Amino acid sequence: MSRTVEQKRALWAWLFLALPLVYFILVRFYPTLDAFSISLTEWNIVGEKTYVGLDNFIALYNDPVFWIVLGNTFEYLALGVPISLFLSFMVAYYLDQIRFGHGFLRACYFMPFLTTAVAMAWVWRWFYQPVPIGIINMTLGQLGILQLDFLRSTTQALPAVLVPAIWAGLGFQIVIFMAGIRAIPQTYYEAAKIDGAGPWQILKEITLPQLRPTITFLVVMSSIGFLRIFDQVYNMTQEGEGGPLNATRPLVLYIYKAAFDDFEMGMAAAQTVVLFTILMIITVIQLRLLRK
């Protein structure tokens, strides 16, 4: 009796999972394997695929632009992660101590997270224009300070593109940090105060160590986000080229250009394999850190 009930329930389970399984195989697993297999071919999408082994990866290794692109991608990560985590922690830490106007201030910091990256990329692009259009240079001009080239400069363009990406992500990080801070048991603080610890010591000995899982989570999430930066670069640079002179071009834009401008599918797929590998390494490092 109970056996048939169990069998019946298992049948229901498979009925529920039938369509999802087909979907995940068709739209996730098969395309993943396909990406790996395309990366080993030369293919312009219309003609025949030719198997070329690891030639695409060797070509990438010898491609100076690819190294520039990889360097840019890591520059987004290396600047973006520490700056955004530092800012969001500062805001969360102090905002948590404020009662008056708390909800309103939190809303101000959080709203950019809900905006569309493409739309905001154009707002920032407008801000960065030279006088008499861009408000940043107009303000600098009125204060009598020097003018900045921003998106037209090979050195300033990458940070200029990065700012809206950091700006849009802060709200999420602040909210997560605040939830993490709230979750620390109040008794820890009371015990520390009895021991005569100052605010700095409490921050260093209790708050930060207790926030370790939150920090790990946010570091990984934002690392993945900055490594995949695309919308801002595509919309803030001339013709979406990632210029000037490749100065802002990240890996995903390079993939997009290879696949959908030049139709070098094999080469583009090889680049996605590189991206996948980088993201994989970062995730594995995270799991290691979390387990500790």
Added chain:
Amino acid sequence: MKNISVRKSFIWVMLAIGGIVMMTPIIFMFSASFKYNDQIYDLALISSEPTLSNYFYLFENTEFLTWFMNSFFVAMVVTISVLFFDALIGYTLCKFKFKGRKLIFIAILSTLMIPTEMLVIPWYILSKDLGLLDSFIGLIFPGLMSGFGVFLMKQFFEGVPDDYLDAARIDGLNEFQIFIEIALSMVTPALSALAIFTFLGNWTAFLWPLIVTSSADLYTIPVGLSSFSGEFQSEWEMIMTGAAVASLPTLLVFLLLQRYIIRGVILGGLKG
């Protein structure tokens, strides 16, 4: 005591300045959308003669309304599908015992490691072979179910006691009825968190819609705005109006449902 209140006021002022800086791009975007072209060079937030003409122009002479509706339609369909299927999968993997359950869960979870950027090329080829390029189905199919949602929902169903489900079984409901009528109603916070993330993600999605659409009447709002802005390079008041239209729905919903949205984001962020 006095010291503390001075310190608090200082913190408050600094946070308020930071908050204003955060809001500046959004405020200037809306401000510029109510200005004529020759006033765009004026730093004043509210122009001496505010106008709605940019909005009228946008809706009458460009395809913004179509793009808006496309985005809404795509985000809606994907969100409904994700809510239904991810909840169903999560529920099944949590509450049913059968061979292969663990394997399926791990397989679905492993899809979280695969970045969209890696899948767009195979998706493009798949769409091309099936004739789905430049179609609504092409826009929609990659998002219909998500590993993230399955994981989130499964975790929440762990908190639903089996007794409730068994009681419904004794009442003679079949398994699908139990899922729809009993189980779903007990995980509404998770469902709303998942809905927020999915809708927002699809409303703002750029890469895949940019790749799969080629005719302007199928663009979503980010793709439309991007091509429109590229053409209208120097007419910043028009670009800002377009950007405002793209941002308005999510900001408006936030203003109405602030508490729920922040709670949902924390829930989705921490458990997911």
